[in-house]
Amino acid sequence: MYDLKELHEECGVFGIANHKDAAQICYYGLHSLQHRGQEAAGILVSNQHKLTVHKGEGLVTEVFNASQIQALSGDMAIGHVRYSTAGGGGIANVQPFLFRTMQGDLGICHNGNIVNANLLKYELEIQGSIFSSSSDTEVIGHLIKRQNGRMIERICQALQRLDGAFALLIMLEDRLYAVRDKYGLRPLSIGQLPNGGYVFASETCALDIVGAKFLRDIEPGEIVRVKDGKLLSMLYTDEPIQDKICAMEYIYFSRPDSDLDGINVHTTRKLAGKQLYQESHVDADIVIGVPDSSISAAIGYSEAAGIPYEMGLIKNKYVGRTFIQPTQELRSQGVRMKLSAVSSIVNNKRVIMIDDSIVRGTTSKRIVKLLKDAGAKEVHVRIASPAIKYPCFYGVDTSTQSELISHKMDVHELCQYIGADSLYFISEEGIKKSIHFKKEHTCDLCMACFNGHYVTSLYENEVERD
Amino acid sequence: MYDLKELHEECGVFGIANHKDAAQICYYGLHSLQHRGQEAAGILVSNQHKLTVHKGEGLVTEVFNASQIQALSGDMAIGHVRYSTAGGGGIANVQPFLFRTMQGDLGICHNGNIVNANLLKYELEIQGSIFSSSSDTEVIGHLIKRQNGRMIERICQALQRLDGAFALLIMLEDRLYAVRDKYGLRPLSIGQLPNGGYVFASETCALDIVGAKFLRDIEPGEIVRVKDGKLLSMLYTDEPIQDKICAMEYIYFSRPDSDLDGINVHTTRKLAGKQLYQESHVDADIVIGVPDSSISAAIGYSEAAGIPYEMGLIKNKYVGRTFIQPTQELRSQGVRMKLSAVSSIVNNKRVIMIDDSIVRGTTSKRIVKLLKDAGAKEVHVRIASPAIKYPCFYGVDTSTQSELISHKMDVHELCQYIGADSLYFISEEGIKKSIHFKKEHTCDLCMACFNGHYVTSLYENEVERD
């Protein structure tokens, strides 16, 4: 995904209770969530008496070495991987956050975005709070600190003040809380280890990797506590609960082997490919997908259409910050590090190219050109998500609205702009059908980035309507 | 491929002449050949007066940083990536080799294995040679050094003494030679840059990445020289030429987007999948492939059979030597870093699992168990290569013959051993058909590891026949 794509999830979280190698298990869990954030990582561990944290900028394998993991001794841990947004770099914003208070230490990991964070920050600063970071997560710690009562009451009172998207892990010396916002915008699952310990993860792929059995998803509006090896669950709010998980989690962010709300991601993508075929078929010689996230949809299309799926585009796996980037001069000479078209596959062919989304349009334009330069006779672009016309305020780093090409162009104009022979976006209805293919599924989806129907107030943020 | 597989190619080579950023182009070329060797890398550069080398253990991105690439100034370069065999570790064996002689410097990169290296070494030591490494490549330098005449004559005389597999790049201050053994066992291609410069690479994927146009493959027995920007070609031997490229290059080693002898690797794999269907079909619910190298064959099978291809196995991309390995205890608890089965896909399904090869059998056994543990009702294993019964002496690190499970068990026994419901290896005829699908193709394949028909004498090496 690295560097190629124009959409970025901001985080993944992983937690574990009741395992003597908590930090190491957490390391593996975070590693399998690396696709959700590659700029920074951290692990906070508790030995029941004291919290210890190690965090840094880079991939999980860069931030931690064996001796650092060993130094994080304890039987409970929470960890975080992060995509660093433009404005918010720096070690101060890297999670987990650790707060030292007279009543004990408090650690927090957060995936999502608090829409009313600035309002809360303003209010808290008036009351004397002072912030060390520009992160909205720090606000949560301050809110908890300022409540009264038992810890779970204080946390619930704080959570009731938050609006927006959050999958949270909160850790004290002797207990761990897992929370999901009342819309269920970001995913969070519970699993159980062979030894009885509990793990929490943004995606189920992280459960599999550590040998944990999937128990269930945390429900929207639910807070779960593990203490003394036991699970306690409650709703933290009286407000109406919705089930509006982010559609882009299925379409783009999550790993294909993860299940979200019990639905396998790869399967939904294949169905979206099939659906695209039904909505918009065109005759062609081969079907190709833009790697990696569009491969499943391309295979689905190919199966439905009976047109062979071929490997017409190859992504080069270069990793990490040590890679020496080509100069502009070399790039202009054709040095291409990210994606290349396979000429012997696409030459002289009519190509159906499946991609998961179009954000600014520049990448699509470049890929179509790659294919045509490699000899493709026709390039028909099929997108496995509806057109993105609205920014996300729930933890996805889409561009500003004015940069969203579908905000500015209709499909016809965009088709010309990217140089394709035809272009089609899956319908909202179509994507819904692909995700909710099982009859029993009645939960809903957040599709605000397609249709502007935001599940929360936008507070000071504004968007332009059509 | 890293760590998961039991077969290892030993090398990839890349060369470039007539480009002011030769070392940097070479870096990108080697990077795209990284799958051919991940233990060490090196680049040797010439500024027409003097050769300078940098090499080290690790991935290309680990061995080189920007300032080191910059320090390698010159307009000609050869480079190498290497899989370090058990006995032959250490910096002394890392290529390119550089020899300092009174007549000037000489650099060599080698992919393959010289079968008569020990005999030649013995003879050379008698004559007073002394070796700094345990590599067979060093022998080549000594042989060249001991010949007389013009440099090209000396090289050709030396090459005539070599038996075995070699794709060689040899560089002097002002010229670069590219050579392929007379059987054509290892691939080597020529490409041309937009600026007219020439590049040489083990696989065409490295040409694409640097913006070079594929010109042609070096022929078996051919030596090509670039000097003053011009190509000169000749045969270095009067002995009969064969065209016996290694079948495993198609089946397993090469990148799917590479073309070998004009044949696209991904395409041959898809055809092998199709062929497997025709030779051995069994009814099932889904087809899955062992990532990454068996995906193409699985898709081919799926298309031919009309059974959906699904992502039932996921490989975790952990990279580099900094990854903290799970302890045996954690592994026994189910922490799995390399491969996991996707339960929501395979549960309760009859699965056709396509893999590219079976070497020692332990990996296959483990994967079948993963699938069954994840709920697969049946697992039918289909292998896209014939059974490997003989060791390779031409540059592939297969195990010793006694470790080759197909040397010890027939298909029936092996099926039981790995716990599959059925097991089938593609026929030799079938793999040939998949690779030589174009009518005009008349070249042959080395399939010694399947049938023991070695293209060379084995010298002191021995194998047991059935």
Place this chain on the structure above:
Amino acid sequence: MYDLKELHEECGVFGIANHKDAAQICYYGLHSLQHRGQEAAGILVSNQHKLTVHKGEGLVTEVFNASQIQALSGDMAIGHVRYSTAGGGGIANVQPFLFRTMQGDLGICHNGNIVNANLLKYELEIQGSIFSSSSDTEVIGHLIKRQNGRMIERICQALQRLDGAFALLIMLEDRLYAVRDKYGLRPLSIGQLPNGGYVFASETCALDIVGAKFLRDIEPGEIVRVKDGKLLSMLYTDEPIQDKICAMEYIYFSRPDSDLDGINVHTTRKLAGKQLYQESHVDADIVIGVPDSSISAAIGYSEAAGIPYEMGLIKNKYVGRTFIQPTQELRSQGVRMKLSAVSSIVNNKRVIMIDDSIVRGTTSKRIVKLLKDAGAKEVHVRIASPAIKYPCFYGVDTSTQSELISHKMDVHELCQYIGADSLYFISEEGIKKSIHFKKEHTCDLCMACFNGHYVTSLYENEVERD
């Protein structure tokens, strides 16, 4: 000093205003203050609009590379080196601290120790503050934040709440403040660059290294502001000012080429050596010093006594955390990495050994044994500081009182314990005379660690009186 010594200064600070390469100048300044703290380092830079920080654990040369320094663009910077106390490790405690507030950013570097930090923390938490670190420095930011008025008023009000030792640098987007506590316990100097810019440093050696001219020391109780290139100075408190700089700064911590309050450190050490001779001479063949900090005193003694100074002990300069420590087994076999005695110098000699201090006594005991093992006939230990009987609460990491050997033993017992032939500590009067050798000097010294006369209240801390 590294690893050898039992006393640790906790910090050094450096600041600069009005230089386009502020971060790089700061890097050199911190590098020359490295002896004051080797566990962590950080630099905070302002480009007049925004503060950016980089910090990490390790030596200055380990924490920063060229591209990180380049990324810290701005014309004002403050930086910090830190000795990490046992309890307070972790990146959260590494300075500079950066606070993000609605009125703008605020950065702080602190050398010293706030004696009433816990009381203030308690009070602040009651008011709703929440802390991210266990550092007393974070308290300062919270105090400033909670005041009203113009920034300088807010800072002065906050400073009035602090008791203890502090040399502070505080930076906002467009201005830099430098402060010294009202007792002048920790040093802080002002220098001026050739281009007119101002620099601030814990020691004058850091001024020299960056080409700055020494202007003057910050006075006890003074706050200095640089804004728009101009200096403004005022006292921040009406309380009585004292001039009680820490005696150990002269005796042990500071670099010999630094001047503190206008007095050269090397010179005071030589005079202390001379004074020791006058107070306690014994006949001997050679004088030696424990490197590095006792060399000056040893030379002073030698000159006064007319007994030759010899290099009888050698410190091995091993650096950084990458050094592989000898195992206990190797150490028991005589592998000695820190200090060795030079047998050809001390064999058969009567030795006067000068050291700067005795804390727990174990090091002295080990050195005396080294010398005797190397053949010294007699070892007369002379200590250039009075006996340390009381813990320091002003920023020096002495052990707890119960670990201070001079708290438990008188000179006679201690002499026996360390195995010396005689032992003498310089008198309090003697050390004062050595430091205040110029007539005009009327300032006083903090000698609380020798005599228990603490300059502040101790709040919740307690010490046992004789």
Place this chain on the structure above:
Amino acid sequence: MYDLKELHEECGVFGIANHKDAAQICYYGLHSLQHRGQEAAGILVSNQHKLTVHKGEGLVTEVFNASQIQALSGDMAIGHVRYSTAGGGGIANVQPFLFRTMQGDLGICHNGNIVNANLLKYELEIQGSIFSSSSDTEVIGHLIKRQNGRMIERICQALQRLDGAFALLIMLEDRLYAVRDKYGLRPLSIGQLPNGGYVFASETCALDIVGAKFLRDIEPGEIVRVKDGKLLSMLYTDEPIQDKICAMEYIYFSRPDSDLDGINVHTTRKLAGKQLYQESHVDADIVIGVPDSSISAAIGYSEAAGIPYEMGLIKNKYVGRTFIQPTQELRSQGVRMKLSAVSSIVNNKRVIMIDDSIVRGTTSKRIVKLLKDAGAKEVHVRIASPAIKYPCFYGVDTSTQSELISHKMDVHELCQYIGADSLYFISEEGIKKSIHFKKEHTCDLCMACFNGHYVTSLYENEVERD
């Protein structure tokens, strides 16, 4: 020494036999010889069956980490630290050299320079040798390889062909040889460990550090073998033996705590200082030394003259290749990383400045200017070596003769050039007296760099006589 000085020793060697942690002991030994070469390091270990090497560019602590030392298992080791000469960089030249032959492996470490290396190389290439490096050490391996008979005979025959300076360690699977050239130009000592094992080191400081007892120096022309825990000694040549150890070893290269031929280095330097006083006294206020190597001489002068020794110059200890160098612009603004003058010490003083040598004169000129800029009224330079007028061919990297300032200027001109108030070089007689202060000492010194009396033929090298 790093970067400050204009003379460079090229190597230090360390060997050990009969200790289960041979590589680790070797690591400590090399670490204490780091001042003899800071560009590269290597250790070669034998487990009685096989030799394994690890080497790289950088300091000992940079080249080796704990796991690499652990991987070097065996009970015999030889190691090397190296100053990389301009022409001969690159990993190929880093020692120890390891040769793989049919009769077994052979490892070599070399301190010194073979004067007839090019002649031998020419002869060997005619016979078919081919070299991988530009190092003269590789020649030794080839020579040994080409002899007949028992190994010790082959080595002795090879040694007889060598002319020049060499302290060699040669290791086979089961034995270790230590050799010194017949002039004794480079030092080499034997020590014994508490467990009975033997160690060899360029300087005795490396014996001390590993807990070894000094036994004796290897004699000029001697070869010592350790096998099965026993020492065997013989002369390898019938030619006349001389005892001409390099005078600069005492004056500049060796650590002050080392003994060379039984003479302590620090002591000879102090005596040289005393001698300088006797030969050339001038009235002054203080004596200072250029750190680090001239401190002993300065103290000697001070004691003899009764003028106080002061710390007027401070060297900044920056280490390793990660240090960010100041730009030319910053340097011109007075940023000084290497050496600074202490103004409060030298201001208004008449200074006697002791240095160990003058090579190109630029450093001396710079230091005198530093002192004058810091306020010194007079600067009288006294050099503890005679003027260097001839290049060294025995392993010291002096400049070419034309760069030697004393080849071009007499003392008077040079004094003006460096801007000193007076300048004096110690006499040849004087330096001899300082080194051979004990009556019983009859061995001689190589002082070719002062007087051009080379102990060997110069072969193709030439020097201009006065």
